[in-house]
Amino acid sequence: MLKAVVFDDEYIVLQGLRELIDWSSFGIELIGTADNGLSALELFRVHRPQLIFTDIRMPGMDGLQLIEVIMREAPETLCIVFSGFNEFEYVKQAINLGVADYLEKPITVPTIEKAIRKVMDKISRQREVQELKTKVSNSHRELLEKATLDLLFIGGEAEEKWRQIYGAASENLVGVTVLATESDRLQISEHTDYTVIPLRHGQERLLVCVHTQQPTPEFWGQLLLESEQADISVGSGRTYAELREAALSYKEALRALRSAHFLGEKGIVRFEDLGELITRPEGLSEREEGIILSLRSGNKAGMLDQIDRFIAWIQKEKLDAEVAEHEMLKLLYLALEEAKKAAGDKVGHIPEAYRPHVEFREMAAGGKITEWFRSQLDMIVGSTMEAREHSRHVSVTRARNYMEQNYTRDVTLQEVAAHVGMNPSYFSVLFKEEVGESYIKYVTRKRMELAKMLLSRGLKVNDVSEKVGYHTYRHFSEVFKKYTGCTPGQYKDQLSNTLGI
The missing domain is CATH 1.10.10.60 (Homeodomain-like)
Structure with missing residues (x-):
């Protein structure tokens, strides 16, 4: 039901409109009356009615002053004014303020009912127009979302149709960036420099940003802050100048998101910041890549989880013994190589003549291959921890000193990471571990x-x-x-x- 109020300083008018009008038959609830302008304004602010019937002449604050305040605070409110004979100048002012109708006193039940029907017809037409606008808007949004998905999966062939749906403003676009997450909690505010198109694809939550200006440090800083506050991981692809390359940004965003999970990183992880962290050795599967990436980033819990997945895959596929041996040994030697890269000559706990292929068949014969394989990888990652701890403390101390000297300018994560000779995403993880x-x-x-x-x-x-x-x-x-x-x-x-x- 619509809410209505009546304001008039004549008691008989208020009493008559309360008792003689069947408000509910019009779908209206009369929620209150007032006999002066100040009480009327207070009643309006408490209840926010959609319809106001008010006299022009009232004590405290006259009807025109009251309407002016109401239209400023709630311009969608419909006001009907009562005016006496020879008050044309007041009526003209009321019309200029945007009142819906005016009635000459003395007020009668038929004139009030006629005014109510007139204003209800107006409300009905407004609702129809709004519903039509909403349908058109929803239809356009659905078309744009479908066209954007086509742009991500098909690429250049879908660009022309996308531009037709987006409209003439597509000519002003200078770039496209795709963000990927698994949560609906990330909300990016609209901005004159970009438009955000939210999409769902299975479990993926995608945000496609089309830019009219190249992304600024403020854009990335705000995005990082909001994603951390939402306590979610977000992967970002690179920004491409050509719309047809949105598909590349999408693939990079997914890969960056996977890396964020392996790193155990909340906030945004940019594909261009990953560098060697996502350099995949030739022939490495995604399962194996997950283990190596977790090792590179020092994410021991993540690595053990990936190992369990790898073992479960081998068991599920019922791989031939020789194939299983090949897969496991390949992964062990890759892990050992990564540990040596990370720790240099500081690798401990691993014998100099370490030869896992010799032990493998002994363990396999004893039925202990799964436990042995897990323990070997655990030993390898453990061997890098001491060196990692030392490197973390030294690097973060240098980074904080550099940051202290540069707070008065926009010093980025990428710049600080470069100063200490680290990959930005890896540095981000180390910094959080050290500083908290x-x-x-x-x-x-x-x-x-x-x-x-x-x-x-x-x-x-x-x-x-x-x-x-x-x-x-x-x-x-x-x-x-x-x-x-x-x-x-x-x-x-x-x-x-x-x-x-």
């Missing part, structure tokens, strides 16, 4: 605390934004509000009030 929070949260916290100190010293918000490394005031303000719960300007005002300035 992610790189972006650490940097944001340091910058926001510095910003609060500078604001307390009386610096202007724009100056503070630059001094803590943000390119735009808007981005700084958004991050500051998420961190403190208020905008930089509000924070300054609170400080002034506290200090009595």
Whole structure:
């Protein structure tokens, strides 16, 4: 039911409209009346009715002032005004304010009922138009989603149809980036620099960003912050200038997401940051790749899980003994090679004359091959841990020193990782292990605390934004509000009030 209120300073008018009009027959609930403008405004703000019947002349605040406030706060509200004889100037002002109808006093039941029917017809037409717009919008969105999926799976052949559905604005696009996750919790706000097309494909949740400007550091920083706050993993493909290459970005996004799972990383993992972490030795299957990637990243729990999957696959497929031996030994030697790359001459716990192929057949004959295979990989990953711990502490200490010197500019994860000679994604994992929070949260916290100190010293918000490394005031303000719960300007005002300035 629609909600309605009646405002008039004449008791007889209020009483008559309450008792003589069958409001429910029109699908309306009369929720209240008021005899002065101030009470009327309070009643409106509490109940937010869709229909208002009001006299023009009232004490406290007249009907025109009241309508002006209401139309400013809720422009969709429909107002019907009562006017006396010779009040044409007031009526003209009311019409200019956007009232739906006006009635001359004295008010009668037939005139009120006629006005109600007229306004209900107007509401009905508005709803029909809105429903039509919604249907058209939903239909267009569904067409765009299907065309975008075709773009990801077919590529160039689907581009022309996609552009037709997207519209003339497609001519202004300069790039496309695909993000992949497994959760609906990631929400990217719309922006003038890009449009986000959300898609579902099986268990995959995809966000296809089409850009009118190349992605900025603020774009990646905001995306990283939001994905970490949502506590989810997100894989990002590279940004391609040609729409037909969206399919490449999609494949990269999926691979980056898989890598994020292997790394145990929450937040966004960019394909271009993975580097050698995803360099697949020739002939390596995805199962084997998962084990090697977990070893490279030091994710022991992830590696053991991948080993169990690998063993389950061998058992399920009932592989020939020689084939199983070949697969297991290949993986052991690859793992040993990766351990030596990671730890150099610091590899411990592994005998210099380690020859797993000699032990393999002995274990197989005793029926202990599964336990032995798991223990060998566990030994190999364990041998790299000490070297990894040392490397982590030294590298993160160097990184933090570098960051301390560069907070006043936009120093990225990629730049810091390059400074300490590490792959960005691998460095991100090590940093979180050592510091206890992610790189972006650490940097944001340091910058926001510095910003609060500078604001307390009386610096202007724009100056503070630059001094803590943000390119735009808007981005700084958004991050500051998420961190403190208020905008930089509000924070300054609170400080002034506290200090009595």
